[in-house]
Amino acid sequence: DVGKARLILTSENIAQAGVEIEAKPPGKRHSSINLLSGGERTLVAIALLYALHSVRPAPFVVLDEVDAALDESNTLRFVELLKQMAEETQV
Numbered sequence: 001d002v003g004k005a006r007l008i009l010t011s012e013n014i015a016q017a018g019v020e021i022e023a024k025p026p027g028k029r030h031s032s033i034n035l036l037s038g039g040e041r042t043l044v045a046i047a048l049l050y051a052l053h054s055v056r057p058a059p060f061v062v063l064d065e066v067d068a069a070l071d072e073s074n075t076l077r078f079v080e081l082l083k084q085m086a087e088e089t090q091v
Helices: 038-055 072-086
Strands: 004-009 019-024
Touching: 004 038, 019 038, 038 072
Parallel strands: none
Antiparallel strands: 004 019
């Protein structure tokens, strides 16, 4: 199970709308990102950034302490993701 997530605009007016993130990590129920652990929130944020990058790559990406809340296995996965991203973007 890979989990699911969705973005919800907080207003009908797109120019003034915020974005609410709901996520369902594998084995958990669907909930607001605020109810997830620090590591789970980080994984959701990384997934969102990578999805946006896949649709419209940026010339460079700056990340700071993204791995701070991740355990060792997820940090290794994140490093592999960065290596893939670095093939087309300066990280």
